[in-house]
Amino acid sequence: MTYKVGILGATGAVGQEIIHLLHERKFPFSELRLLASSRSAGKVQEYQGNSWTIEETNQSSFKDLDFCIFSAGGGQSKTFAPIAKEAGCIVIDNSSAFRMDPSVPLVVPEINPEAALTHQGIIANPNCTTAISLMGLFPLHKAFGLKSLIACTYQAVSGSGAEALQELDDQLMAWSKGKNIPPKVYPHPIAFNVIPHVDDFNDDGFTREEMKLLHESRKIMDLDDLMVNCTCVRVPVRRAHSIAITASFENAIDLSVAKEAIKAFPNVELIDNPQQLEYPMPINYSGVSSCALGRMRKTEILPNGLSFWVTGDQLWKGAALNAIQIAELLISRNSAS
Ligand SMILES: NC(=O)c1ccc[n+]([C@@H]2O[C@H](COP(=O)([O-])OP(=O)(O)OC[C@H]3O[C@@H](n4cnc5c(N)ncnc54)[C@H](OP(=O)(O)O)[C@@H]3O)[C@@H](O)[C@H]2O)c1
The missing domain is CATH 3.40.50.720 (NAD(P)-binding Rossmann-like Domain)
Known part of the structure; x- marks a missing residue:
């Protein structure tokens, strides 16, 4: 058919x-x-x-x-x-x-x-940030029961559309010729900069993009009580978002179980060999169907805490x-x- x-x-x-x-x-x-x-x-x-x-x-x-x-x-x-x-x-x-x-x-x-x-x-x-974050979070939720998370995003310019990608290229080209061109898509230059602002601000100081991670994660994972604190940041990367997440779970974390949970989940790869300098990066996950998770480590800052880094092509999986x-x-x- x-x-x-x-x-x-x-x-x-x-x-x-x-x-x-x-x-x-x-x-x-x-x-x-x-x-x-x-x-x-x-x-x-x-x-x-x-x-x-x-x-x-x-x-x-x-x-x-x-x-x-x-x-x-x-x-x-x-x-x-x-x-x-x-x-x-x-x-x-x-x-x-x-x-x-x-x-x-x-x-x-x-x-x-x-x-x-x-x-x-x-x-x-x-x-896009929600989809990529959940490709790492959901298998860990199934293993340990997700309660809350703190996220900081590193969002590629193509997430703002074709015009934004052109703006980064134009600013880089102008810089290489010793020139400066004023930003149009973003409120500030994006070349050689990071902008801690994605989407419009709400009255409480969070942006709409930051709140999407909360509301959409609750709906997709059917977790009405999930707590999320997110800071969204635009970075001068052409393509593929990354998110640094520290999450708190219901049950104690066993790192080997956490790693097996990621390996067993479809369309997410575990790239976590820091001694060999191996971790997911946007440059390796642009135009790639899978997302990737690395830098996994237990943390005591939250109960049953786990920190990790997840990367994925927001034009594709997002x-x-x-x-x-x-x-x-x-x-x-x-x-x-
Ligand atoms: N970029 C990402 O990574 C990403 C990720 C997740 C979701 N999204 C969402 O996907 C949507 C598109 O994003 P994008 O990044 O592809 O944006 P984009 O590069 O700016 O493309 C916008 C598209 O919308 C069309 N369009 C604009 N006004 C229109 C109108 N009045 N009638 C019909 N078509 C119209 C444009 O057509 P013309 O060429 O004729 O102007 C163009 O094809 C947005 O809702 C965005 O939030 C984007």
């Missing part, structure tokens, strides 16, 4: 990875419809000898589609997801528009696949790959209608 697939936001940083991964994973599509704004309408997308004309998104864009992966921001998702759903197309949404909607499953296929099967036409993909995995899951469970 084959499926008609749309990508809303096909020209963006995530959209381009979706096109690549649908091909790489041999997703069974019979038609690929590439949707974006009027800015891109009529442009030609080429990939592996095939070409598609980008279409401007409108009310009838979703007719006859089986799936559409939305990657065009929350505003577009709010406008077009109900229309797509009405047209009988299953929406897998990368924006934050529906993540906390109780009627919309929020899914990481390795963690809560059954939730996807309860969909009513829209399935939400988690925030967006494009996770969305395609959800579609593959529905197909494999015959739930794609």
Whole structure:
């Protein structure tokens, strides 16, 4: 069986990875419809000898589609997801528009696949930092019972879209010529800098991005009492987020059990040989399907405490790959209608 697939936001940083991964994973599509704004309408997308004309998104864009992966921001998702759903197309949404909607499953296929099967036409993909953090946290939760965590993120610029990636490149190029160009996407220069600010600030001083880790982790792992304290930081890395986590668990930590739990979990690798200078780094996990965990050590700062570092490609596991995995899951469970 084959499926008609749309990508809303096909020209963006995530959209381009979706096109690549649908091909790489041999997703069974019979038609690929590439949707974006009027800015891109009529442009030609080429990939592996095939070409598609980008279409401007409108009310009838979703007719006859089986799936559409939305990657065009929350505003577009709010406008077009109900229309797509009405047209009988299953929406897998990368924006934050529906993540906390109780009627919309929020899914990481390795963690809560059954939730996807309860969909009513829209399935939400988690925030990129949440997805990557949970690939390390969930197997440890299964082993020891997660209670709380403190996280600090090291977020790549491609997490802010194609324009931000260009901004880093432009600033680096200007610097190499002894020039300075003012920032546009970020409030401060990102080249040779770190910015302790991702997304808008709430009145309590936390950012919306920091609170996503709390709320989305609770929903995905079904842990209503989980406590999370997060500081999100943008770093001049092109691609792949990293998160330093110190977590507190219900039960005493046995390091060898913790390591076995990570090794046994699908799509996460244990890279933890500090004596050989081996630990996960974004440069090694860009364009890689697996996330990786390392620097694992017990800590007494929290009860049954464990500190570790997790890295993963936020364009893939944090967006494009996770969305395609959800579609593959529905197909494999015959739930794609
Ligand atoms: N980047 C990541 O790592 C990441 C991770 C997780 C989730 N997400 C989410 O995924 C979404 C896309 O992110 P991105 O990084 O790919 O952004 P991006 O590179 O800025 O791309 C945005 C895409 O949205 C399209 N778009 C903008 N306005 C539109 C409109 N009015 N109608 C139709 N299409 C429109 C753009 O089309 P044009 O080219 O025509 O402007 C482009 O294809 C966002 O919701 C983001 O929060 C991103």
